[in-house]
Amino acid sequence: MVPTNYYVILSAVLFGLGVFAFIFKRNIITIFMSIELMLNAVNLAFVAFSQALGKLDGQVFVLFVIVVAAAEAAVGLGIIILIARNRQTLNVERVNLLKL
Amino acid sequence: MTAPLVVFFVLAALAVIGAVSLILQKHPIHSALSLIVVMIALAGLYLLLGAEFVAAVQIIVYGGAIMVLFVFVIMLLNAGIEEHTSISKMAGVPGLLLVVALAGFVAATIARSTESIQATSQTGEMASTLGISNMIFKDFVYPFELTSFLILVAVLGATVLAQREKS
Amino acid sequence: MNSLLSANAELIITVVKIVLLLFIVLTVNAYLTWFERKVVAHMQSRWGPHRVGPHGLLQPLADGVKFLFKEDPTPAGADKFVYYLAPLLALALALTGLALIPFGPDPIRLFGHDIYLGIAPPDVNIGILALFAITAMGVYGVALAGWSSNSKYPLLGGLRSSAQMISYELALTMSVVGVLLMAGSFNLKKIIEAQALHPEWGLFGWNVWPQILGFFCFFIAAVAETNRVPFDLPEAESELVAGFHTEYASFKFAMFFIAEYTSMITVSCLCSIMFFGGWLSPFPASWTFAHYLPSAILIPFGLWVIWDGIRYETLFGRIILPGLGTAFVAMGAAFVLLPDVNDFIQAPFWLLSKILVFLFVYVWMRGTLPRFRYDQLMAFGWKLLLPLSIVNVIVTSFVILAKMTWWGAK
Numbered sequence: 001m002v003p004t005n006y007y008v009i010l011s012a013v014l015f016g017l018g019v020f021a022f023i024f025k026r027n028i029i030t031i032f033m034s035i036e037l038m039l040n041a042v043n044l045a046f047v048a049f050s051q052a053l054g055k056l057d058g059q060v061f062v063l064f065v066i067v068v069a070a071a072e073a074a075v076g077l078g079i080i081i082l083i084a085r086n087r088q089t090l091n092v093e094r095v096n097l098l099k100l
Numbered sequence: 101m102t103a104p105l106v107v108f109f110v111l112a113a114l115a116v117i118g119a120v121s122l123i124l125q126k127h128p129i130h131s132a133l134s135l136i137v138v139m140i141a142l143a144g145l146y147l148l149l150g151a152e153f154v155a156a157v158q159i160i161v162y163g164g165a166i167m168v169l170f171v172f173v174i175m176l177l178n179a180g181i182e183e184h185t186s187i188s189k190m191a192g193v194p195g196l197l198l199v200v201a202l203a204g205f206v207a208a209t210i211a212r213s214t215e216s217i218q219a220t221s222q223t224g225e226m227a228s229t230l231g232i233s234n235m236i237f238k239d240f241v242y243p244f245e246l247t248s249f250l251i252l253v254a255v256l257g258a259t260v261l262a263q264r265e266k267s
Numbered sequence: 268m269n270s271l272l273s274a275n276a277e278l279i280i281t282v283v284k285i286v287l288l289l290f291i292v293l294t295v296n297a298y299l300t301w302f303e304r305k306v307v308a309h310m311q312s313r314w315g316p317h318r319v320g321p322h323g324l325l326q327p328l329a330d331g332v333k334f335l336f337k338e339d340p341t342p343a344g345a346d347k348f349v350y351y352l353a354p355l356l357a358l359a360l361a362l363t364g365l366a367l368i369p370f371g372p373d374p375i376r377l378f379g380h381d382i383y384l385g386i387a388p389p390d391v392n393i394g395i396l397a398l399f400a401i402t403a404m405g406v407y408g409v410a411l412a413g414w415s416s417n418s419k420y421p422l423l424g425g426l427r428s429s430a431q432m433i434s435y436e437l438a439l440t441m442s443v444v445g446v447l448l449m450a451g452s453f454n455l456k457k458i459i460e461a462q463a464l465h466p467e468w469g470l471f472g473w474n475v476w477p478q479i480l481g482f483f484c485f486f487i488a489a490v491a492e493t494n495r496v497p498f499d500l501p502e503a504e505s506e507l508v509a510g511f512h513t514e515y516a517s518f519k520f521a522m523f524f525i526a527e528y529t530s531m532i533t534v535s536c537l538c539s540i541m542f543f544g545g546w547l548s549p550f551p552a553s554w555t556f557a558h559y560l561p562s563a564i565l566i567p568f569g570l571w572v573i574w575d576g577i578r579y580e581t582l583f584g585r586i587i588l589p590g591l592g593t594a595f596v597a598m599g600a601a602f603v604l605l606p607d608v609n610d611f612i613q614a615p616f617w618l619l620s621k622i623l624v625f626l627f628v629y630v631w632m633r634g635t636l637p638r639f640r641y642d643q644l645m646a647f648g649w650k651l652l653l654p655l656s657i658v659n660v661i662v663t664s665f666v667i668l669a670k671m672t673w674w675g676a677k
Contacts (some may be wrong), residue, residue, distance in 0.1 A: 002238045009207045010112045014138070016203025017119040022122060023195035029174055030131050034220075036166065037119060037135060043158075051149045051239055056231045059154050060240055063232070066161050067247045071254035073166045077173045078261030084177045090128075092104065093187060129349065129414070136407070156396040164403025168433060169412065175414045175426065227392055229453065 007048035014041035028092050039069050039074070078096050107148055113143035128179045132170050139163045148215040276380055284386050285366070292365055296528045297327035303630045310634040321576070321584030333477065337517035342417050345514070349415035354515065354522035357408025361529040364401045367394055368536045369456055384615060394455040395447070398537065399440055402492065406432045408526065409494075409511050416514035424510025427641055428494060428501035434648040435491035435498075441656035442484035446474050446541045446664040457481040457546035462559040466540055471547035475542040478663070482542045484656045489534040493527060495629060498644055535625035536618075543621050546614035558609055560618045562599040569595030 018041060021034035043062045050058025080090075087095055118138035122131045139162050144156035236244050272279065301316065301323060308315030316323030341350065371384035383389055406429045413425010447453065450461035458474075465472045467601065475482050491498040502510035512523045539545055550557035571594045576588025602609045639647065 001102075002104050003197040005210050005213070006108060006112075007145070007149070008210050010115065012203045012206040012210070014115060014119055015206075016113070016199040017116070017209070017216050020195055020199040021119075021123045023135065023199075024192045025131075027128050027179065029128050029170065029177075029179060033122065033128075033131055033170060036162075037122065037138060040139060040162070044145060044153075044246065047146050047149050047151045048152060050151065056235055057150050059228065060217055060235050062154050062197070063152075063157060063236070064240075064243060064247060066157060067251065069160055070166050073169055074254045077169055078258040081173065081177065081262050088127050090177060090179050100231055127346070129346070129411075133352075152393045153396070156393050156400050159400035160396070160403045164400065164406065164436075165433070168406050168429070171407070171410055171414075172426070172429070175410070175422070210394070229392065 004048050004052040008045055009040045011048070014038075014044070026091050026093060028083065028090050029077075030097075032076055032080065033091060036069060036073065037092040039065060104148060108145070111141045111144045111148065114138075115145070126181045128174050129171065132167060132174060135170075136163055136167050139167065151228055153232055276378075280380060280382055281386065284382070288365065288386060289362065292362065292529060292532070293525070296525050297331065297530065298628065299528050299532070300330065301327050302626070303633065306627070306630045307634040307636075310631075311612055321579055324587075330441045331521075332446065332497045334517050334521040339517045342514045344417040346415045347409050351519075352410050353412035353415060354519040354526070356411070357405065357526040358529075360405045360408065361399050361526040361533070364533045365529065365536075367391065367398050367401075367455070368533070368540070368620060370388070371611075372456065372459075373611065373614065375611075385572050389454075389456045392456065395443065395453045395458070395537075396539075398533070399436075399443075401482070402439070402530075403436060405526075405530070406436075408523075410514065412523070413511035418423045418514055421511050421513045424501045424513070428511055429615070431498065431501065431641075431644060431648070432492055432494070434645060435488045438484055438490040438648060438652040438656050439492055441653065441660060442481045442488060443541060444656075444660045445478045445481040448660075448663050448667055449474065449477070455540055455545075458541055459547065462544045463547050469551040469554075470544065473542065473544040473547070477666075478542060478659070478673075480659045481529070481663075482538070484652055484659065485542070486538060488652060488656075489538070490629070490632070491644070494532060495527070495531065496633040500638050500641050502529060507625065531626065531629055532622065535622045535629070538551075538625050539618060539621035544575050544617075545621075546618040548613065548617050559603065559611060561612060562602045565595050565599030565602070569593065569597075569599060601656035 017040050018034045018038035022031055023035065025031055025034065043065055045064045046058040046065070048058075051064075052055060083095060085092055089095075115138050118134045118141060120137070121134035125131045125134060139158060143155040143158045143163070146152075146158060281560055304326070305323065305417060310492040318328040319326045319329050341347070350354075366386040369383070369385035369387070369389055372389075374381035374383045376382075387394070409432065410425050410429040413421045413428070415420070416425075446458060450458040452458065452461075464472050490496075502512065512520055515523065572592030572595060574592075575587045576585060576590075576592060579585050579588055603613065
């Protein structure tokens with residue numbers, strides 16, 4: 001039996017890696033993928049606690065998180081396509097028209 | 101070293117390697133493939149936790165639909181190798197320290213927690229699918245209907261956003 | 268040594284089953300190509316392969332040798348890792364799908380262990396959902412192959428093909444929901460058992476009669492999902508030069524080929540299990556003389572093969588064909604003489620015959636139907652097939668609800 005702590009530590013590590021990818025990478029699509037990584041890390045924590053407490057609420061919430069992530073990915077990628085068309089670049093530093 | 105522990109370490113290592121590879125790869129399509137590896141490893145971990153329905157849904161929706169969407173967009177936009185400017189390298193160092201601090205703090209707190217939750221063997225009496233469907237259609241029916249509305253809004257939004265300009 | 272064997276007995280049994288299933292599936296794939304070429308040829312009033320070996324039976328072997336020895340160029344500028352990954356992914360996923368299919372209900376009792384027919388244990392609670400998960404991942408093989416070839420026809424073909432696969436995946440999953448509602452479980456064994464509630468009805472208890480709309484939606488969506496005629500525009504030779512596998516030669520092309528035929532076999536298995544009763548006999552259970560049907564088919568077929576082989580033109584054929592025929596007659600006779608074995612092979616025999624019928628329907632469609640144009644294909648999937656499968660789900664749920672509330676027992 002794997003202790004629940006191990007799962008939650010893994011979830012924290014994956015979340016941290018997702019945050020680092022969000023800060024460090026410059027391509028819009030990769031930044032978006034790091035958001036998905038963070039959501040997945042949180043899902044893992046939910047399912048681990050659901051098993052530990054013996055109730056299924058965690059798994060139901062994970063289903064809702066997955067659905068929301070799907071909707072967000074669809075709209076977000078639509079926005080990314082528009083940005084790419086408008087600025088002809090996928091580098092997030094070049095989208096700086098509002099900068100001083 | 102029991103068998104579930106070995107399987108856990110293998111899957112956890114796979115997930116972490118996938119996440120690190122997401123950061124270190126230069127081409128976005130390789131990052132996308134690494135993220136798919138992470139999702140499959142997580143689906144394996146859900147199976148290990150006894151959440152079989154969530155594992156199957158994770159692969160079907162995340163691995164088979166959302167990541168396909170990412171791969172399509174990368175192909176259509178012809179994304180190339182990404183360049184790192186000086187700003188991003190400057191952001192990398194404090195970012196790394198911050199992330200290590202954040203993840204390390206959470207992990208250390210959990211590892212040192214004295215009141216460990218007694219994990220029950222599997223998720224109890226009902227099979228996972230039957231229990232989840234009972235909960236979704238009885239207790240959580242209102243959020244369920246709202247999510248279908250949310251998906252409709254997302255579909256409409258994505259269609260409108262990705263249209264060509266009518267000039 | 269003995270204790271090591273008995274401690275890991277489950278593992279060793281599973282590994283042996285995997286190796287056996289791989290061998291059988293790859294051989295069946297090879298002879299499926301022979302079957303397809305022969306059937307399409309006869310539909311077109313010609314003979315098909317008939318020189319390489321008796322009746323062309325060694326043609327798949329010749330094709331395999333050709334694939335191994337052909338030159339294997341890599342296009343310039345192709346992304347090496349993804350280029351090598353794509354056929355590997357397609358083949359691995361197609362073969363993994365077959366691990367979840369149960370080929371018979373009863374286990375063989377050997378060395379004190381129960382060996383079930385089928386690699387996954389029979390109590391996989393998410394049987395069909397896991398199969399759909401594997402099918403959903405199969406889109407990557409096509410999309411990545413098209414993109415990594417660094418060439419415009421494969422890219423277009425790959426994008427079109429993966430868009431088609433994703434569109435029809437929705438109709439595929441929705442058309443099965445009616446069957447799942449009636450069976451009450453994702454488990455493939457329970458789906459077959461739910462069709463065996465009235466053993467006296469024989470084939471009228473199968474799921475295809477109440478779910479005829481679901482069956483048609485499922486079969487059409489599955490044909491589109493496996494990129495077969497009439498939905499094979501993205502890989503047709505006269506359209507996009509062969510689509511996503513243009514730049515793949517020899518063995519990598521063979522891997523895509525094997526992946527396509529293996530998904531055909533998996534879909535035929537699923538059709539037979541979910542709609543046509545799987546391993547249930549079409550005859551009512553009281554007609555016990557129907558148990559001799561396998562022998563009644565094998566013995567005359569073997570005798571015909573012997574008679575045809577004796578008068579064959581080449582010497583090789585005159586030796587091999589009577590040998591093959593004798594083997595069939597011996598098998599048929601063994602089934603008549605050993606009633607235990609006869610009872611055991613009833614279930615796999617019926618499942619394999621139904622799979623063969625569906626494979627024949629696949630090949631029949633290839634020889635007969637013209638292709639869809641791409642926009643017709645997408646319109647058909649989204650505007651006709653998906654609404655029909657949703658209507659099927661709604662009607663099925665209402666009927667089940669009516670049965671539960673008004674007509675008493677479920």
